[in-house]
Amino acid sequence: MEGKPLSELANSLISVFDEEVPETRDRKISVNPVVSKVASIYEKVRNAMDYRDQEVILRAAIERILKRRTLFGGVAKTIAEPLVRELVWARYFPDESVSESMTARVEERIDLYIKLRHEILAKHLIISEKSLNEWIYHLMSSDVEHTLCPRKKKEYMSNFMFRVMRDNITIIDEGEQQKDIQVFIAVHKSYAKDDLAMLRFHLFNQFLGKLTAENLPKVIENFPEGYREINNQLNYPRKDKIFNYIKDKTVIFFVLEDFLNIGKGGIKQLINDDGEFRRIIYSICEARYAGIASKVRTAIFRSIIFLLLTKALFALSIEGTFESIFYGRVLWTAILINIVVPPLLMAALGFSIKTPDRENSKKIFNYIRAILLSGDPKLANQLSIKTKPDKMKPLLNTIFSFLWIITFFLVFGIIFYVLNRFSFNPLSMFVFVFFLAIVSFLAYRINQVAKIYSIEPRKNVMTSVTDFLFIPFVTVGRKLTDGISQINVFLFLLDFVIEAPFKGLFSFFEQWFLFLQNKREELE
Structure with a gap:
């Protein structure tokens, strides 16, 4: 094998892993270590009550915070900064690892999905409000996670795996496009460990394009058709057969x-x-x-x-x-x-x-x-x-x-x-x-x-x-x-009745500790 050339696809993948990621010099979000310790303990207890795979816990936490803050009348401007701070409190991100400029990007993403929901409801498009709310929270939380934690290498590896696996699968009575969609879904489930929310997000981007201020009107117009197509693909009759085949090769x-x-x-x-x-x-x-x-x-x-x-x-x-x-x-x-x-x-x-x-x-x-x-x-x-x-x-x-x-x-x-x-x-x-x-x-x-x-x-x-x-x-x-x-009533009470004042106390004590620190600095 000495000196044998790599495939073009392999060379492309290797270049991504060899690439140096520049570190930003923006100001970072810092939280009080005492508050962070208590918040992280609470988060571990909360996650233990809701059995999920480790890979989707961050997205689920973002969705939970979004639901709580929108329920109490929050809008993008009042949600973004506290959401990011809560995630740092809970140690989903290390202290001083998230730049303050990231808050503005998160605010922009949240605002787009709130507008999308509002316009779809206003136009009375064929979808129930309950289903729409579930979709919007799924899309919004997935987008926020991708904004805060872009996984470029994971995405490139998923694409590499897709390119390899698609050529090893044949659906006799279907076209190549149908096969590609199902292989795409199976790869993201097995390798990236995407849950339903993240799968909807990826398929949404594939069918309707990444949501931006420019393409928002077009996405609204095409949403009902995209909604139906995504549901059809996620319920494809032979999806389990394809998924199980790909899952057995994922370790590679x-x-x-x-x-x-x-x-x-x-x-x-x-x-x-x-x-x-x-x-x-x-x-x-x-x-x-x-x-x-x-x-x-x-x-x-x-x-x-x-x-x-x-x-x-x-x-x-x-x-x-x-x-x-x-x-x-x-x-x-x-x-x-x-x-x-x-x-x-x-x-x-x-x-x-x-x-x-x-x-x-x-x-x-x-x-x-x-x-x-x-x-x-x-x-x-x-x-x-x-x-x-x-x-x-x-x-x-x-x-x-x-x-x-x-x-x-x-x-x-x-x-x-x-x-x-x-x-x-x-x-x-x-x-x-x-x-x-x-x-x-x-x-x-x-x-x-x-x-x-x-x-x-x-x-x-x-x-x-x-x-x-x-x-x-x-x-x-x-x-x-x-x-x-x-129908887990206990989790509902915990998320909306107990967690809101609990996180309010975290915020109060963090500001109190900051006040005391400023007073100490005045004495020096």
Whole structure:
């Protein structure tokens, strides 16, 4: 491989990582360290109550602040500066890392989306106000995050991954444009870890263009059509098939990103030294594998806090009240089991996680070498699908549907039978199954975190048995978790009743500390 030229696409990517980013000399936003410490603790507790992936926590925090400040009559001019300061308080950005000039840019972005919402409502365009509000907050929070925290390297790597993956996927009965859109969505979900809000933002920019004062009238005119098209693309019938294929290859690009950051300034020389290139890729893989245990522990801890703070305490209080009224006493055995089993299940999951082996690292290295050196890299197991999959024979479809229903009743029936043997009352049974389903779903998500660095995960007999036993719980748990998240009254009270005065106190004490500092300076 000595001296073999890189592909044009690889050269373009490497130039971005080799580029020096100039540091701005604008005045930076500084906050009081005491206020910041308290605010960051509050933010950690708040985030533990709302189970989200680490990559979307900043955007979600921005959306939460925007909702609170607009609810209380805020406009762009009165929202921007406090929003940025709150984010620095909570240590989403280090102290003195955000320039004061950034506030004006954030204000401009917020103002554009407020105008967009106002004009769409005034023109009575075909979209409900509730849906429009959700969209505007999604777009606005995503745009503000991109303004405050532009991720140029991440965007270039996403584009590089898109260019590689699109040539390894074929949708037989669709055009290239449809395939490109779905690959774009899958790449941003799997590699960039974009949530629904960020996906809408990226697709909005693709279909309607980046929102500016100049193109605002055109965006308003085309918004209904863009809204429908984006929804259609996000609900494309074969999206999961494409996403799962791309997700299994995403580790290649995570490791490549690490390599480009490590080799900055001498990337091409490292690639031409096959032995050193291989050694670095293998060491990056090992470091990534070592981080799995830490990520899993964090995910397990957050899941347990999520359960206890947002659901368990509420549900168990109802269970205790029910038993006191109808049985004259609290059945502590059932309550204890309901408290202990979910954390134990999470802990058991942590001990069962296995890290990938050296063969996995070898595959990653070979893929990385291929995509850097080949002008048209082809990955193994290329994907070819149809919009409408081949229909299963009616008899087989009926049999499998019947077996799926039987599986549900069998699995849940066994659980209810065992609980009945332990003298659980009907409500205690419901609470147990309720939490078991939610924990199963959270455990499934944690397991996906652990598998993220395994390229083309192998399936075996145990995988099939596990799927048979747990998929019913995972399916129900997902529905419950999504549904409860929509009606989490405690979070609503926390965000709009408690957080507003709490952040007001932060602002007051920060100004008080600044006043005291000025007084001390007058004495010197």
